[in-house]
Amino acid sequence: MDNSELDIIVNLTGVTKDKIKFSDDGFLSRGYIIDNGRIVFKFKKFPDVSYKNEIEILNYINSLSLNVNIQKVGWISEDDSYLGLYGIPGVSLEKMNLSSENCETFGRELATFLKLLHTSKNENLGLFKITDEITAWQDRFEKSKPVLSVYFNESELSKMGSFIYQNIPERLKALGEKYVFSHGDLGLGNIFVNENSNLGVIDFSESMYLDESADFMDIENDELIEKVLDFYGADQNLREKVKLRRDIRPMFVIGTYKNRPEEIMRFVQRIRNWLTQN
Numbered sequence: 001m002d003n004s005e006l007d008i009i010v011n012l013t014g015v016t017k018d019k020i021k022f023s024d025d026g027f028l029s030r031g032y033i034i035d036n037g038r039i040v041f042k043f044k045k046f047p048d049v050s051y052k053n054e055i056e057i058l059n060y061i062n063s064l065s066l067n068v069n070i071q072k073v074g075w076i077s078e079d080d081s082y083l084g085l086y087g088i089p090g091v092s093l094e095k096m097n098l099s100s101e102n103c104e105t106f107g108r109e110l111a112t113f114l115k116l117l118h119t120s121k122n123e124n125l126g127l128f129k130i131t132d133e134i135t136a137w138q139d140r141f142e143k144s145k146p147v148l149s150v151y152f153n154e155s156e157l158s159k160m161g162s163f164i165y166q167n168i169p170e171r172l173k174a175l176g177e178k179y180v181f182s183h184g185d186l187g188l189g190n191i192f193v194n195e196n197s198n199l200g201v202i203d204f205s206e207s208m209y210l211d212e213s214a215d216f217m218d219i220e221n222d223e224l225i226e227k228v229l230d231f232y233g234a235d236q237n238l239r240e241k242v243k244l245r246r247d248i249r250p251m252f253v254i255g256t257y258k259n260r261p262e263e264i265m266r267f268v269q270r271i272r273n274w275l276t277q278n
Helices: 003-013 052-061 100-118 130-151 154-175 212-216 222-232 236-257 261-277
Strands: 020-023 029-034 039-044 072-076 082-086 179-182 191-193 199-201 208-211
Touching: 003 020, 003 029, 003 039, 003 082, 052 072, 052 082, 100 179, 100 191, 100 199, 100 212, 100 222, 130 154, 130 208, 130 236, 130 261, 154 236, 154 261, 179 212, 208 212, 212 222, 212 236, 222 236, 236 261
Parallel strands: none
Antiparallel strands: 020 029, 029 039, 039 082, 072 082, 179 208, 191 199
């Protein structure tokens, strides 16, 4: 927690310091939360982080008729050092023990949200092709190897390497491309539910045109993702691409959590399941 950052928030909002909760969970930003998420401030951890794209996307997203709650831009710093948002009070799905009923309800709402988002257009949005994604995955896989080698032997690492360097590129190419307006980071930690059971989606900082399958890969709950795909009306082609993405994701994401050993084991287990099945 930085006192100078707290002072900025106090001056802008009039909220006293004892009402502000600090969160260091973000990889790119330090977070400050007021009233269980009613107001959220983000201060960048690294100089090359910028909030300009997120501001533009949020303003555009709020002009659409979506079925979920979306954050609104409240305060913008002149030097792009912080961003203040009117947030979404509630709890993230990542912290909930989701029941089958929850998965049914939230799966329908998320599918509706994605159908609306994926059919919207924004000419200012960037395009990130599948080939570029694969290159990024391979780079992150290499950087994750020091962590992977702690839990997996050379034979297992070789099998993962063949999957990410040979199988994934060939199979995704064969399945084709369909680029749509995507959230870009739709994990359970970015999906919130309030006291009225209404869903909200946060963090559009990585939004761009991606393959249609991209927005399904970060939803780690297996039952929930099946419901989302069902209500979305996913065909077999899309389901296969989503499966490939969900299989490969733990292998390159795990390195990001090298300083969070308590969170690594869920990725280790998913990789072990994949190794057993393949």
